[in-house]
Amino acid sequence: MFVRLVKMSFEPSKIEEFLSNFETYKLQIRAFKGCEFLELYRDKTDSNVFFTYSFWNSESDLENYRQSELFKSVWSKTKPMFNAPPEAWSVDKLVSLQ
Structure with a gap:
């Protein structure tokens, strides 16, 4: 399992x-094969900046999502709203404390 972080900055x-x-789409994204967790965060100092935080079973699951009609629909609506290029990281979780 790995973590995907995406930083997005929007026009106010x-x-x-x-x-x-x-x-509208959060439950469909979360239910996509291989997605185990999904959260949305908002930056505390810059209210135009948001982050998605998701867990994926494999890189191929994320890639299948990125090639899906669902992603294309979500992204086609989201991309024109940006005021800066999005940034994304795929990372391996090393330690998790509860």
Whole structure:
């Protein structure tokens, strides 16, 4: 399992639209084969910046999602709302404390 972090910065006028879009698709993304966890965060100092945090069983599961009609639909609506290029990292979880 690995973690995917995506940083997205939005035009202020598009934030409500982004949040509505996320609300529409979040359960479908979470139910996608191989996705084990999904959260959305908002930066405390820059309210235009959001992060998705997701767990995937394998890199091929994430790639299958990225090639899916679901991703294409979500991304086609999200991408025009950015005010900066998104950034993404795939990382391996080394330690988790509860």
